[in-house]
Structure formats: C-alpha cells, structure tokens
Amino acid sequence: MPRPVTIRTVAERAGCSIATVSRVLNGTARASADVEARVRAAVAALDFRPSEIGRSLKTLRTRTLGVVIPSLTNPVFAGSVAGMEAEARGRGHTLLLTASDYDAAREQDLVATLVAQSVAGLVLTVADPDANPTLDLLDGQGIPYVLVYNEPQRPGRAAVTVDNAAASRALTGAFLAAGHRRILFIAGRFSTSDRSRLRHQGYLAAMAAAGLAAEPVLELDYLADTAAHRSALAGLLGGPERPTGIICSNDLLALSVVAAVREMGLAVPGDISVAGFDGIAIGRLVSPPLATVDQPTRRMGARAVERLFDLMGGDAARTVELLPFELRPGGTLSPVSPPVASAPRASATPQPPSPKSPSRKSAARKAPR
Amino acid sequence: MPRPVTIRTVAERAGCSIATVSRVLNGTARASADVEARVRAAVAALDFRPSEIGRSLKTLRTRTLGVVIPSLTNPVFAGSVAGMEAEARGRGHTLLLTASDYDAAREQDLVATLVAQSVAGLVLTVADPDANPTLDLLDGQGIPYVLVYNEPQRPGRAAVTVDNAAASRALTGAFLAAGHRRILFIAGRFSTSDRSRLRHQGYLAAMAAAGLAAEPVLELDYLADTAAHRSALAGLLGGPERPTGIICSNDLLALSVVAAVREMGLAVPGDISVAGFDGIAIGRLVSPPLATVDQPTRRMGARAVERLFDLMGGDAARTVELLPFELRPGGTLSPVSPPVASAPRASATPQPPSPKSPSRKSAARKAPR
DNA sequence: AAGCGCCGTGAAAACGGTTTCACAGCGCCC
DNA sequence: GGGCGCTGTGAAACCGTTTTCACGGCGCTT
Numbered sequence A, B: 001m002p003r004p005v006t007i008r009t010v011a012e013r014a015g016c017s018i019a020t021v022s023r024v025l026n027g028t029a030r031a032s033a034d035v036e037a038r039v040r041a042a043v044a045a046l047d048f049r050p051s052e053i054g055r056s057l058k059t060l061r062t063r064t065l066g067v068v069i070p071s072l073t074n075p076v077f078a079g080s081v082a083g084m085e086a087e088a089r090g091r092g093h094t095l096l097l098t099a100s101d102y103d104a105a106r107e108q109d110l111v112a113t114l115v116a117q118s119v120a121g122l123v124l125t126v127a128d129p130d131a132n133p134t135l136d137l138l139d140g141q142g143i144p145y146v147l148v149y150n151e152p153q154r155p156g157r158a159a160v161t162v163d164n165a166a167a168s169r170a171l172t173g174a175f176l177a178a179g180h181r182r183i184l185f186i187a188g189r190f191s192t193s194d195r196s197r198l199r200h201q202g203y204l205a206a207m208a209a210a211g212l213a214a215e216p217v218l219e220l221d222y223l224a225d226t227a228a229h230r231s232a233l234a235g236l237l238g239g240p241e242r243p244t245g246i247i248c249s250n251d252l253l254a255l256s257v258v259a260a261v262r263e264m265g266l267a268v269p270g271d272i273s274v275a276g277f278d279g280i281a282i283g284r285l286v287s288p289p290l291a292t293v294d295q296p297t298r299r300m301g302a303r304a305v306e307r308l309f310d311l312m313g314g315d316a317a318r319t320v321e322l323l324p325f326e327l328r329p330g331g332t333l334s335p336v337s338p339p340v341a342s343a344p345r346a347s348a349t350p351q352p353p354s355p356k357s358p359s360r361k362s363a364a365r366k367a368p369r
Numbered sequence C: 001a002a003g004c005g006c007c008g009t010g011a012a013a014a015c016g017g018t019t020t021c022a023c024a025g026c027g028c029c030c
Numbered sequence D: 001g002g003g004c005g006c007t008g009t010g011a012a013a014c015c016g017t018t019t020t021c022a023c024g025g026c027g028c029t030t
Helices: A007-014 A018-026 A033-046 A052-059 A075-090 A104-116 A133-141 A164-177 A194-209 A226-234 A251-263 A297-313 A343-347 A359-366 B007-014 B018-026 B033-046 B052-059 B075-090 B104-116 B133-141 B164-177 B194-209 B226-234 B251-263 B297-313 B343-347 B359-366
Strands: A064-069 A094-099 A121-124 A145-148 A159-162 A183-187 A245-248 A273-275 A292-294 A320-323 A326-328 B064-069 B094-099 B121-124 B145-148 B159-162 B183-187 B245-248 B273-275 B292-294 B320-323 B326-328
Touching: A007 A018, A007 A033, A018 A033, A052 B052, A064 A075, A064 A104, A075 A094, A075 A297, A075 B075, A075 B094, A094 A104, A094 B075, A104 A121, A104 A133, A121 A297, A145 A297, A159 A164, A159 A297, A164 A183, A164 A194, A164 A245, A164 A273, A164 A292, A164 A326, A183 A194, A226 A251, A245 A251, A251 A273, A297 A320, B007 B018, B007 B033, B018 B033, B064 B075, B064 B104, B075 B094, B075 B297, B094 B104, B104 B121, B104 B133, B121 B297, B145 B297, B159 B164, B159 B297, B164 B183, B164 B194, B164 B245, B164 B273, B164 B292, B164 B326, B183 B194, B226 B251, B245 B251, B251 B273, B297 B320
Parallel strands: A064 A094, A064 A121, A121 A145, A145 A159, A159 A320, A183 A245, A245 A273, B064 B094, B064 B121, B121 B145, B145 B159, B159 B320, B183 B245, B245 B273
Antiparallel strands: A094 B094, A292 A326, B292 B326
16 A cells, blocks of 8 residues: 655655645745646645644644534534534534533533544533533633524623524414413423523513413423323313413424324314424424424524634624524414304404503403413 | 643653653553552643544544535434434544535545545445545545445445335335325435435336336425425326325425425325335324335444444445335325225225324325315 | 845754653563 | 563654744845
8 A cells, every 4th residue: 555645745746845845735935936836736646635633733723613512313403513514614624523412411521522622613502501611611721612502691602592582572472462371381401401491481571571371381301202292291281271372492392292282182273373493494394384483593503603713713702692583473373263152252352463462361361260 | 821731741740751641541551550640640630631633643543533414404314423423422433524515526525625634434425326436535545434325336335224225115015005006206316316216216116016107207306495396296296197196205305295285285195195215203293194214314324333433443344234124104195095986995995004094094084085 | 246135945843642662670480 | 690571661753734943045225
C-alpha cells in the first residue's frame, strides 16, 4: 500500500517547502505565480486533501460543531438538525451528533466528549436550561454554544426558540373561540422538557384569563405507545363531563392521543378536538389534518448555527431569540359539538375572536364542577 | 484565563513523565501503585480529559465514524442514524453526520470531507451502490465502510438492508390475495434510490407470477407536496378502469398519496387500497393504520456500526446482510370492493393473517360505498 | 550609490498526545 | 556471585499542519 500523501509529499513534488504549500492552500500569503502553479499542479496530481487533524492540532480548534439533542426519533429534532447540517456545511463545518435520550447525566457526558474533540462550538437542546451544571461548565471554559428549543429564563445564554407560552395561549385561545370550556392539557414529562412546562403555563394563563378552571395536567411519556396512552386516558374520558378538547404539548403525543381516543370509540374532532405543538410534516397528511402550532423547525437549527458562528466570531449577545410561530387550526380542532337536545342554543354560540369568553359560558361550566 | 490543562500539566502535578501519565490512562502498561495513584489524583484534581486531536494525530485514526445519508427529514434515515449513534456511543465513538440531499456530487464531496477528518470508518446510504466513484475511492484507499438500505448487486461491498425485492413480492402478494388485480406502483425517483428500483422489480415479478399485466410505474418525488401528487394521480384514477390498489415505494410517499386520493373524493381503503414500505412509526397512528412492510430501521443502523467495527478489526467479509422484514397488512389495505351486485363473493375473499384488523371495520365501510 | 523596506521563501518550532527505545534497579537461576 | 531478564520509568521521536522567525534579493527613495 502506498504511503499516505501528506503536505510533505506535495512540497517534494512541487519543489518547495511545506510552508509554501500551506500558504498557497490557505491563501495566508501570496506566492509567486510560478510556485503557486507548481503547488496546485502537485495537489491535483496527488489528490491531496490536508488532514484536519494536523490542522486542528495547531489551532486547537476543529471545523466541527458539536450537537446534543434528546432524540433523533422525534422529527422536530431531526428537522432542526437538518437545518444545522445545511448551515454548517455551507460554512465548511461538519456536525458531531449525539443524542442524550433525555438523560441529564448522559447530557453531561456527551458535552465532555464533544469538548474533548475540540469542537468549535455546540448546539444543544437540554432538559433544563436554567439549572444545568453542563452549561455552567461550558460558560466556565468559555466555549461558545447556542440552545435550541430551550427558553432559558435567566439572561446570559444564547438560544433560538419560539415564544412557547404565547404559542400555547394562542392555541388555547383557539379552543376557547371554538366554544370549548373543558380543555385537558396533556404534557410530555416536565422534567425533560422546559418547552412542555412553558406550554402548560401558557395554557394555564389563557384559561385563567378566560375565567375558567384548568383541568389537572396529565403528564405522559410521548415515547410510550398508544395503548399506554389509552389506559391513561380511560378514566378521564369516561363520564359525561369529559373534556371536549385536548391540547398536547407536542405533535407526536397528539397523534398518539388521537389514535387512543378513536380506539376508545370517540370521534376526533366530532366528540373531542385535539391539537398539538410543533407542526411536524406528518400532521398535514393525516385526516383530518392535525391542528397545531407550526414552528420553523429547520430554520431554527440553521439560525442556531448562524448565531453560533457570531458567537465564535466574538461579538455577539447571548440572548434568547424568538422565531415566529404560526397557529394552524382546523382539522382535528373544530367547534364544540352542541348537546344533542338543545340545537338552537348551540347554533347560537358565538365565535368570539378573543380568548376572553362571555361569563355565560364560565357559568355553564361552573355548574358541573 | 488559565492555560489549558494538557498531559504535561498532569505529569508535572503527579511528579512523573508524560509517558507515564499516558500509560496509566490507557492501561498500555502497568505502573507502580504509588505512581498510578498520584496520576489519577492529578487527573481528577485538574479535571483532565485527553485531547482527541492529539491522540488522533499519532495514530491517524479518530474515534469518529462518518455518516452520509440522503436526508434527516425522512424518519427512516433519522431512525437508522439513531441506531448508529447509540451503537457508536457504546463503543466510545461519535458520529460525524452529513446529508447528501440525494445529490451524487455532494455525496462525493461529503465523503472527501469525512476522509479528511480521518474518520475510522463510514456508514453510507447512497443513490447507486454499484456504479459509484465515491465507493471506488474508498475501496482504493482501503477505508472501511458499510452501506445501509443499499443492496449492491455486485459482491465486495458490505451492506445491511432487507431483501427489498422479496418484501415487495410479499406486499404485492398481499394485494393479490385481497383480490386486487389492477395495482399501480408509485416509486420514488429511481435515480436516487436503489431501494425504489428493487421494490419495483419485486412488484413486477409478483405480477408476472400471477399472470397479470403490471401498470406503468409512476415515478414521483416524495419530497413534493400532496398537491403535486394529486395532480400526478388525477389522470390515472379517473376512469372506471382505475386501479384498486396502489403500492408506494416508501411510507412518506404512501401517506401523501392517501391524502391525495382522499382529496380527490375517493375513500381509502374503500375505493383504493394503499400500502407503503418502511414501517415508520407514524404509519401506526393514522387511521386506518398504513399497510406497509416493516423493517427494523434502528436495528439496521446499529447493525451497520457493529459490522463496521468488525471491518475495522480486519477480519470480516464484505457481504450483504439481510435483516428480516415483516409484512404489516390491514388498515389501508383491504379486500377489493366487489362489484355492487355480488356481495357473497366478496365476503368469501380470504382475509390474510392481518394482526388486528377488526372485521367490523371492513364491514362497516362496505355499507357506505 | 547606499540604505530602507517589502516580498517570497525556507527552516524550524509548536500543538498534545502515543510509542519506541534506553536504562536503571532488582530478583532469580544456575 | 554473575549474568539474564523483567519491570517501571523517562527522554525523545513522531504524527501533519500552521505559523513564527530569519534571510536573501529586489526595487524604490533620497
């Protein structure tokens, strides 16, 4: 087997020193036209690509970005990674990808691994962006990073996300506007997702603003299968006082809940309206389409990388950047079904444009409570 | 800011040479208990993690695996990458992830980039595994790699996939057993997917074996939206001779086709049965569940990494390994509707061993038709 | 015509590990 | 008791690149 072709091989063939080869390739200094031509010819003839390892050793910085996400199986994260990859590639960098499986200890270990690889910076989605020893560590070492999908409450951490609480208020408002009063919120595990927490808070705020009592939150594991979700829902959807609407803290959960509700013999949205968050592509293909809050998933990943480069450049604020979300109602979210007997009253139900609901309605739901 | 802590810092603190520190950390040679304790104490006190770059420079091999897939947006690839990541992590390696966007030129460029990073090996899903200059290049340089989802016809290339032709024959067989005779095959672009080609061949073989004429294949871009698919289908589903079954070469395409067919006013599976390939998770959540051929996506990624390590170890055959697939009929694949008059004949149509398709449903849907 | 400065270039150091080689000390065997 | 071999350790080479420093030559200015 032939000896590997290094910068020395090229220099030898071009009849110059390795320093000159390096300079020609990087454009760090001008070489005479003659020498430059010889170097380029040698590089082409030998098909030489400089070793990133050698380069990195000198600068102690690679052209690599570390990525830590909870899971690739969730299309939301897969989509954002796709955005990161494209943006990084456009800037001559590659992605070192790791998944934490929602495990805080693993999160820490992965970051340590990535740092040992001398990544130029990191993009992370963590369980808790405010109380997080891993991020403290990065701050301490001055390693630039940008959070995605996290919405840290305390200042000093760069992040790209959407206004989750506002999005949730808007979605809850859409339910209220459609006449729903008993609205159940089903959340992914709070401990592994600040998104889930913030979206729940938005729901609580919207319900409170409408003078309605919020239902107790149901925390579910979105990775579990539909059967598990069905049994969790069984007790809640049984009686006549069952909710008419369910808001799920993400689309995967929502799709599973839709399936579970249907398996229980209820119609969606006929008996129960369901909506999710994230706006994953599949949501548009199911019928009826899943009501959701669409967020620019891919763009968020790309934007995070953009900001990471700003940070690496040195002059950039470590702030939370909120990208616009878009309410996508309809489909699985429909006006609440009227009680079978009282047709005229139900058809008279107004469509209020704002979440603030007429007091008549809150009275209506006060009775059963 | 403090000077970075290197192996020299550790050696100084432990009062020994850097060689000894290296030996203790790697276990390459035994040190006296005394020295070893001092080294470990120093490592702990300084929170030292050896730089992967320094290590790699010596051996010219990193603990990194390069991954090239068409796109992260397709859950099939995202799932297989998840499997790779877990397996690689378990073996102390990380993943350098890139996406080719189905572009052969980019494929080549990405591989060159990854090779320049001195990856220990590669896992690839390429457009054409048989005529591929990129793979020839890797073969030439002796860099180990394993293909995933590709099924190279010529020997000498390691791959992990399923028997796509057999899977397609089985799925087509399920349509035939359900009484379908006019079965349309909708394929992703042949030029970017040998899976698509092989699955089409399986369909052709099954049709020929049944003595039936195959419909002309319809090649579609699965990334296009449902509207595009609807217009492509418009002409084919119009007349009375329209197909009763559609096989799509992947699940994303199938879901989009289901949506398109429904938007055209036809029922699935009432008027037209539809099935896909891959067994993506979402397919189970839609109603009715998408008929498909399930393949162990995540396992395939993990297995590819296992085999890559075998290859890197030196003694392993470069063969195609076929993992088992599982036909998942039912849902969107139902017995063909009888001509309105002949009810008894239809009920005699054998119901292949579909796991959970309740007969209630097919009965229920017969009425409205 | 002399000196200054710039330009192109090469030699060599530096980066952070691993690994080879050498060597000292010690125990064991004959 | 002498030599052999093994063990623990350190010095130094080495990996491939970037970058600093030095230097020779040339052109321009005064």
